[in-house]
Amino acid sequence: AQRVTQPEKLLSVFKGAPVELKCNYSYSGSPELFWYVQYSRQRLQLLLRHISRESIKGFTADLNKGETSFHLKKPFAQEEDSAMYYCALRGSNAGGTSYGKLTFGQGTILTVHP
Amino acid sequence: DTAVSQTPKYLVTQMGNDKSIKCEQNLGHDTMYWYKQDSKKFLKIMFSYNNKELIINETVPNRFSPKSPDKAHLNLHINSLELGDSAVYFCASSRKRSDNSPLHFGNGTRLTVT
Numbered sequence: 001a002q003r004v005t006q007p008e009k010l011l012s013v014f015k016g017a018p019v020e021l022k023c024n025y026s027y028s029g030s031p032e033l034f035w036y037v038q039y040s041r042q043r044l045q046l047l048l049r050h051i052s053r054e055s056i057k058g059f060t061a062d063l064n065k066g067e068t069s070f071h072l073k074k075p076f077a078q079e080e081d082s083a084m085y086y087c088a089l090r091g092s093n094a095g096g097t098s099y100g101k102l103t104f105g106q107g108t109i110l111t112v113h114p
Numbered sequence: 115d116t117a118v119s120q121t122p123k124y125l126v127t128q129m130g131n132d133k134s135i136k137c138e139q140n141l142g143h144d145t146m147y148w149y150k151q152d153s154k155k156f157l158k159i160m161f162s163y164n165n166k167e168l169i170i171n172e173t174v175p176n177r178f179s180p181k182s183p184d185k186a187h188l189n190l191h192i193n194s195l196e197l198g199d200s201a202v203y204f205c206a207s208s209r210k211r212s213d214n215s216p217l218h219f220g221n222g223t224r225l226t227v228t
Contacts, residue, residue, distance in 0.1 A: 034216060043118075044157075044204065046216040086157060101170050102147075102217055104157040 002027050004089050006105035013077050014113050021072040021108045023061075023087030032090040033063055033070040034102070039083045047072075047085070057081070077112045084109050117141070120205045120220035127195060128228055135190045135223045137205030144210050145169075146188035147217065148180060151202040163188050164210075195227045 003026040013019050025031060035047040048056045050063040050070060061072045070087060087105040120137045127133050139146065147170075148160040161180045162170035168180070177193040192199060202222045209215035 036217075043221045044206075044219040046218075049216060084155060101159055101162060103159070104149075107155045107157070109155075 002031075002089050002091050002101070002103040004087050004103050004105035006085075006087055006108050008108050009106065010109050010111070012111045012113060015079055016076050019074050019077040019081070019110065019112075021085050021087075021110065023070045023072065023105055025068050025070065025087075025089045027068075027089055027091055029091050031063075033061070034088040034090070035059070035061055035070075035072050036086040036088055036104075037083050038086070044086070077110075079112045079114055082110055082112045118205055118207050118218050118220040120203075120223050122223060123221065124224050124226075126226045126228065129195055129197060131195050132191070132193045133195060133225070134192070135203055135205075135225070137188050137190070137220060139186055139205075139207040139218070141207055141209075141218060143207035143218070144185060145208045146182065146185070147206040147208075148188065148190050149204040149206060149219075151204060151222070153201070157204070161188075161190075192225075195225075197227050200225055200227045 005024045007022055033050040036044050037047045038044045059072055059074045061070050063070050084107050086107045088102045090102045118139045145164045147162045149157050150160055151157050159172055160174050163182045165185050166182045179191045182188045202224045204222045205220040206217040208217050
């Protein structure tokens with residue numbers, strides 16, 4: 001079974017402060033991890049995925065298989081980062097073929113205050 | 115405009131009615147999904163179709179019936195609506211089921227059952 005846990009429902013920081021949104025997962029196979037973001041009145045959209053190892057809008061996330069975590073980090077939060085953030089997992093087999101289903105965490109609402 | 119589009123955006127109806135939500139994607143994707151976002155913002159997959167074939171059917175009441183006339187469309191029909199069906203329903207698509215391509219989401223349909 002796939003499970004994604006985001007322990008923080010709400011997270012508030014001040015502009016310029018570092019921010020970390022936590023994500024832990026449970027999956028016995030080889031996971032693909034993603035972060036999706038939903039800004040106010042916009043559709044849910046992909047922020048980043050672990051296989052790309054990229055930094056998007058200053059955000060990074062490292063897959064830690066030992067701790068089964070995929071925390072999202074940004075060193076200096078901006079007001080425009082305020083949004084709902086979802087961590088998501090997609091399982092795949094040993095050969096890397098995806099099973100398709102994307103399992104989401106409960107979401108974390110990030111508010112960045114001026 | 116290339117995107118995943120769903121209609122209607124808002125749907126208010128009474129208990130016991132039957133309603134449909136339509137979804138279309140012009141991204142050339144093979145796989146489409148329906149997700150339900152409840153009042154606590156929890157996103158859960160309902161169905162997934164790959165080239166018009168049902169591949170994921172989570173524990174969803176039989177009152178919910180997806181229909182995929184072609185791979186660009188995945189409609190959701192709901193019979194005998196109940197209060198608990200009130201939620202935001204998101205349609206999504208991805209390039210292929212078997213690769214790591216991200217999901218592209220529609221804007222959502224907010225269903226309110228009174």
